[in-house]
Structures are given as C-alpha cells and as structure tokens.
Amino acid sequence: MFEDVCFMASPVLHVKDLKTYFFTERGVARAVDKVSLKLMKSLTLGVVGESGCGKSVTALSIMRLIQPPGRIVEGEICFNGTDLLTLPEETMRSIRGNEISMIFQEPMTSLNPVFRIGDQVIEILQQHERMNKKEALARAVELLRQVGIPSPHEHIKDYPHQMSGGMRQRVIIAMAVACSPQVIIADEPTTALDVTIQAQILDLLKRLKEQMGTSVLLITHDLGVVAEVAEDVMVMYAGRVVEEATCKDIFSKPLHPYTQGLMHSIPGKAAQERKKRLAAIPGVVPSLLALPAGCKFNTRCPHVFDKCFIDPEPVLLLPKGGHPVRCWLYEER
Amino acid sequence: MRKDEGFALNNERNETLLALHGVEKYYPITSGVFRRQIGTVKAVDGIDLAVKRGETLGLVGESGCGKSTLGRVILRLEEPTAGQIIFAGENLQEARSQQLHQLRKRMQVIFQDPYSSLNPRQTIGRTIGEGLIIHKIGLPAERREKVLHLMEIVGLRSEHVNRYPHEFSGGQRQRIGIARALALQPEFIICDEPLSALDVSIQAQVINLLEDLQDQYHLTYLFISHDLSVVRHISDRVAVMYAGQLVEMAPKDELYEHPYHPYTQTLLQAVPIADPEAAKKRKEPAKIVKDSLSIPSGCKFSSLCPISSSDCMKEAPVFREASRGHWVRCLHAELD
Numbered sequence: 001m002f003e004d005v006c007f008m009a010s011p012v013l014h015v016k017d018l019k020t021y022f023f024t025e026r027g028v029a030r031a032v033d034k035v036s037l038k039l040m041k042s043l044t045l046g047v048v049g050e051s052g053c054g055k056s057v058t059a060l061s062i063m064r065l066i067q068p069p070g071r072i073v074e075g076e077i078c079f080n081g082t083d084l085l086t087l088p089e090e091t092m093r094s095i096r097g098n099e100i101s102m103i104f105q106e107p108m109t110s111l112n113p114v115f116r117i118g119d120q121v122i123e124i125l126q127q128h129e130r131m132n133k134k135e136a137l138a139r140a141v142e143l144l145r146q147v148g149i150p151s152p153h154e155h156i157k158d159y160p161h162q163m164s165g166g167m168r169q170r171v172i173i174a175m176a177v178a179c180s181p182q183v184i185i186a187d188e189p190t191t192a193l194d195v196t197i198q199a200q201i202l203d204l205l206k207r208l209k210e211q212m213g214t215s216v217l218l219i220t221h222d223l224g225v226v227a228e229v230a231e232d233v234m235v236m237y238a239g240r241v242v243e244e245a246t247c248k249d250i251f252s253k254p255l256h257p258y259t260q261g262l263m264h265s266i267p268g269k270a271a272q273e274r275k276k277r278l279a280a281i282p283g284v285v286p287s288l289l290a291l292p293a294g295c296k297f298n299t300r301c302p303h304v305f306d307k308c309f310i311d312p313e314p315v316l317l318l319p320k321g322g323h324p325v326r327c328w329l330y331e332e333r
Numbered sequence: 334m335r336k337d338e339g340f341a342l343n344n345e346r347n348e349t350l351l352a353l354h355g356v357e358k359y360y361p362i363t364s365g366v367f368r369r370q371i372g373t374v375k376a377v378d379g380i381d382l383a384v385k386r387g388e389t390l391g392l393v394g395e396s397g398c399g400k401s402t403l404g405r406v407i408l409r410l411e412e413p414t415a416g417q418i419i420f421a422g423e424n425l426q427e428a429r430s431q432q433l434h435q436l437r438k439r440m441q442v443i444f445q446d447p448y449s450s451l452n453p454r455q456t457i458g459r460t461i462g463e464g465l466i467i468h469k470i471g472l473p474a475e476r477r478e479k480v481l482h483l484m485e486i487v488g489l490r491s492e493h494v495n496r497y498p499h500e501f502s503g504g505q506r507q508r509i510g511i512a513r514a515l516a517l518q519p520e521f522i523i524c525d526e527p528l529s530a531l532d533v534s535i536q537a538q539v540i541n542l543l544e545d546l547q548d549q550y551h552l553t554y555l556f557i558s559h560d561l562s563v564v565r566h567i568s569d570r571v572a573v574m575y576a577g578q579l580v581e582m583a584p585k586d587e588l589y590e591h592p593y594h595p596y597t598q599t600l601l602q603a604v605p606i607a608d609p610e611a612a613k614k615r616k617e618p619a620k621i622v623k624d625s626l627s628i629p630s631g632c633k634f635s636s637l638c639p640i641s642s643s644d645c646m647k648e649a650p651v652f653r654e655a656s657r658g659h660w661v662r663c664l665h666a667e668l669d
Binding site for chain 1: 504534538563
C-alpha cells in the first residue's frame with residue numbers, strides 16, 4: 001500500500017495510517033484519523049495546523065504516551081523498520097528519551113521544580129547511557145554549554161524557577177539531545193518564548209540537526225517558524241493530513257483551500273499594505289465529535305461544491321506537477 | 334520642530350486624547366521578616382507618550398518589558414509611582430472618585446486571556462451589560478436591547494445571550510470581551526495582547542473586527558502586543574519598549590523600514606518570515622542572551638547591544654526626535 005520507492009532512502013520514522021481515537025462519554029473523537037508521515041534522516045518535517053487538528057496527538061502517539069480515554073486504534077509506527085506499537089512497554093521506555101525524544105511546549109511546566117536542573121540532566125544520562133555520576137556531571141556541563149547556557153558549571157545548580165523561559169527551554173533541549181537521539185519531536189518548542197529567544201532556539205535546533213544528523217518532527221501553528229527550519233511540511237486539519245509538500249512548494253503554491261487560507265491570515269506576509277483587510281477563514285474548526293459529512297473543511301471553504309458534502313471524503317490526490325492534497329478541486333475530470 | 338509639539342493638547346487636527354508625562358511604576362523588592370526594602374523593580378521607568386484621537390498606537394516589547402504594567406497604570410488599575418496621565422484634557426491622578434468613575438466609562442480594556450478574563454459564573458449577557466448597570470444607563474429592558482445589539486456588532490448570535498463562557502471557543506470569548514469593552518461607548522480602548530491566545534485564522538477575524546469597529550465608532554486604540562507582524566498590520570504608529578522605557582517610536586512603515594535603535598533592529602531580525610526563500614537569505618539574528626536580571630547603569634540595553642561603547646555604560650541616552658516623528662533613545666543611532 002505504501003511501498004517505498006526504492007531509489008529513496010528509507011525513512012527513520014514512518015507512520016502508516018495511524019488512527020488515535022478518544023472514547024469520551026459524549027462519543028468517539030477521532031483526533032488522528034489515518035495519518036501517514038515519513039521523517040527522513042537529518043531533515044525537519046514541519047507539522048502545521050490549528051489547535052485541535054491532531055498534531056500533538058500524532059506526536060504523543062509516536063511516543064506511545066496517549067492516556068485513556070485515548071487509544072491508538074490502528075496503524076503502524078515504524079522506527080528503523082520496527083513497529084513501535086508491537087513493542088513491550090519496557091522496550092518502549094528505553095527508546096523514549098534515548099532514540100526518540102520529545103520537547104514539550106511549556107518550558108515552565110516540563111521541568112521538575114524540586115530538583116536542580118543539573119540533576120535532571122544527569123538522571124537521564126545515568127538512566128540511558130549507564131554513566132557514573134562523575135562522567136554524567138561532566139557530560140551534563142558539556143550539554144548545557146552546547147545549547148548556549150552561559151557558565152554552565154554554575155547554572156547546573158539552579159532550580160528551574162531561577163531561570164528565564166528561554167533558559168529553561170534550553171535545558172529541556174539539552175535533556176532531549178542528551179542521548180544523541182535519532183529523532184526529536186518538538187511540540188511547539190518556541191510558542192511560549194519571546195521572538196529573540198525563539199530565533200536562538202530555532203538556530204540551535206538547526207545546528208543540532210546539522211551536527212548530529214538528528215531528524216526533527218516540528219509541530220507548530222506558526223508558519224513563520226516552519227519556513228525558517230523545515231525542509232518538508234505537512235498541513236493537518238480535523239485529524240487528517242490535508243496537504244504535504246516541500247517547504248518551498250507549500251509557500252509558493254499552496255493547493256488546499258485551508259492552506260491558502262492560513263497563508264492569507266498571516267498579517268504582513270506581503271509587503272505592508274496599509275490596513276488592508278486580512279482574508280480570514282470564516283467560522284471555526286468543527287468539533288471532532290460532530291464532523292461534517294464529506295470533506296471536513298466544507299463548513300469554512302470558499303470553493304465548496306456539491307461533491308464536498310457527500311461521503312466519502314476526498315482522498316490525498318496528486319495533481320500533475322503538484323504535491324499530495326486532500327481536495328476534490330484537484331480531481332482529474 | 335519644538336520638542337513639546339508632539340504633546341500639544343487640543344491641536345485641532347491631531348487632537349491628543351491621552352498624554353503621559355514621565356510616568357513611572359516602581360515595585361519594591363523586600364526581604365526578611367521586616368520586609369525591609371532591598372531594591373526596586375522599575376517596571377515602567379519614565380514614559381512620555383501621546384496618543385492622538387482616532388489612531389492606533391502599537392506598543393511592542395518582550396515579556397517583562399513593562400508594556401502590560403503601563404496599560405494598567407493608564408487605566409489606574411495600578412497607581413503610578415510618579416508622572417502624569419492626562420486623558421482628554423483631564424489629569425487622571427487628580428480626578429476624584431466620582432470624576433474618575435465618569436472618565437473610566439470613556440476608556441476600556443480588552444484583556445489577553447479570554448479564558449480567565451470572563452466570570453465563569455455569569456451569563457455572557459450579564460458580563461457584557463455589567464458596565465451599563467454600574468453606570469446606571471437605561472432601564473433593564475433597554476439594557477437588554479443594547480446587549481443584544483452589541484452581540485450582533487461583534488458577530489455573536491444573540492440567542493446565546495444566556496449562555497456561560499465555557500460554552501464558547503477562544504475566538505468567541507474574545508468577541509465577548511470586545512462587546513463588554515464597547516458597551517459604554519468608550520473613546521479609547523487598551524488592547525492588551527488580545528490575540529495571543531487565538532489560532533491564526535481566528536486572529537485574522539478578530540483583527541478585522543477591531544479595525545471595523547475603529548472605523549465605525551472612531552475608536553482610539555493602544556495596542557499592546559509582542560507580535561510584531563500583527564502590530565505592523567493594525568497600527569498607525571509603533572512604540573518599542575525595553576526595560577520599562579520607550580527606546581523607539583515612529584510611524585509604522587518608518588519604524589519597520591528604518592529602525593534606528595539596535596534593540597528594534599534585533600527584534601525585527603528575529604521575527605520568523607513565512608517565506609522560505611527570504612528566510613534563507615536573511616542574516617543571523619544578533620545574539621542576545623538574557624542571562625542576568627541586572628540592568629546596567631547608563632543605557633539599559635548597553636550590556637546586550639552590538640554597537641555599545643564605553644560612553645553607553647556611563648551616560649543614559651535621552652529620548653530624542655531623530656527625524657520627523659521618529660523618536661529614538663540611543664547615543665549611536667545613525668541619523669539622517
């Protein structure tokens with residue numbers, strides 16, 4: 001079904017037809033519905049979408065961190081050829097943080113407030129790399145230096161509350177790269193940060209990718225961030241991939257009406273037009289518990305026609321000279 | 334050009350609606366059992382600013398620069414430590430409670446977080462109409478009529494008047510906040526990061542709404558935000574704040590095209606560009622590492638500034654008009 005074309009290198013991480021549903025009292029929320037993605041070695045794949053589109057659930061599914069009432073219903077998550085979903089929890093635990101690590105959105109809450117940051121980095125190294133305390137300490141200082149924390153041997157004794165948001169996010173990145181993972185999943189890594197700090201963190205991610213050959217799955221709502229660091233982009237809406245392309249293509253010729261809408265909603269993309277109205281996407285993201293029949297974007301799309309309202313919903317089509325897009329507009333007639 | 338021209342009151346064309354003179358807000362840092370004061374945080378440190386009637390003044394800066402505190406001081410939700418705030422010719426500091434009550438009607442605020450700024454136990458109709466009740470405007474039936482009208486203006490369905498905030502999405506809640514701010518027909522609205530909790534497509538809807546309302550009701554906005562692209566879109570003039578002071582202020586295109594202050598330049602360079610080609614071309618952002626909270630004497634930006642000299646450490650630069658309408662606080666800003 002999803003045969004790799006042989007001349008292409010095989011992906012580090014290959015998600016196939018992933019379905020993650022949440023079984024709530026009010027019904028089944030299909031947060032991720034048949035999502036497939038490929039993450040290639042030392043490249044960055046940007047996953048873009050608004051809140052509730054399923055991008056974070058995809059990330060958590062890959063880490064196998066979905067909590068009930070959520071459950072991975074179907075699909076495969078192949079990491080270097082092994083399906084993570086078939087592994088026992090113990091094996092999975094040794095992969096988490098070691099080979100696939102995750103950077104969460106909130107630098108304020110993802111560090112333990114009662115431990116010194118140094119001890120938190122050291123713990124990972126002792127846990128996964130089987131280092132003794134002394135080696136781990138030296139390595140921790142080195143890691144903190146790498147992520148740009150000034151005088152790390154002093155800061156290693158700080159508690160999280162003594163650091164600024166940008167510094168904390170650096171510590172989290174240091175923890176994420178501590179075991180030289182092959183894949184880093186970064187879920188909105190810069191959303192809570194100021195722009196100058198954001199620029200530094202993105203720069204840091206780029207550098208790590210080049211130096212260590214790490215692949216990055218970058219989840220963000222910010223198209224600007226994607227343009228800065230990603231090679232490939234995937235746009236999600238209502239639990240589905242609606243468009244995937246190289247970063248250049250998605251910005252130069254977005255195909256899906258939703259992607260086009262997102263592009264037009266960014267203020268000041270084109271050279272500054274004086275108080276021109278922004279082309280907002282009307283309406284709101286539909287509730288996952290009450291998705292419309294047919295195309296899930298049909299409630300907000302400016303180009304809807306009859307076919308959009310009937311099931312089955314559009315599949316990912318490949319228009320001539322274009323890239324995969326889930327929209328009937330590109331169907332060959 | 335005389336220095337005080339920008340602050341001239343009641344100049345017929347460019348009537349100043351709000352003027353700040355040397356506004357300061359200091360917070361004491363205390364320590365020990367006796368709460369002895371060991372220092373001060375200068376959250377707002379001498380702001381001179383004039384907002385003209387009908388314009389949108391964007392106020393940008395990073396977290397902790399004092400922009401939200403300034404907004405709260407203007408509304409007198411916080412008492413300023415020093416300085417004067419003059420709104421429509423009346424000094425807010427000297428206003429007695431009755432007078433302040435009347436003035437408050439004319440200035441409103443839209444808060445950042447639409448989740449925590451609405452009372453979860455009040456219907457939204459009650460929230461929107463509360464100002465009308467406090468100011469004893471109209472009979473109950475008229476108030477109800479007015480609330481329904483306001484909801485229509487901001488794009489909410491009037492049959493939802495008896496619902497509670499949790500039944501609405503973030504974008505809708507922000508519309509409720511806007512309706513509440515409009516209820517008393519204010520002249521001046523402080524928008525404190527009104528978009529930062531919203532998704533991109535919803536942000537655009539709210540920006541359009543704010544602009545439409547401004548045209549329709551001749552509103553004056555002070556638009557506080559950390560998002561430089563949004564500020565560029567919505568503002569007429571933009572002021573940049575750093576460590577409690579304004580470091581640059583200019584008409585928006587002037588500021589974005591020809592920033593004088595090294596801090597403004599750094600900020601602008603750091604904004605991600607939603608265009609991969611342009612992103613590749615731009616140079617590396619200047620490295621600012623905000624390690625210490627201590628602020629140097631002299632120019633507050635001198636310890637992080639790429640072009641600072643020994644003079645910058647000694648002498649605090651003044652806020653001067655570098656070219657017409659373009660104010661900057663830097664010794665080294667290259668002037669035309």
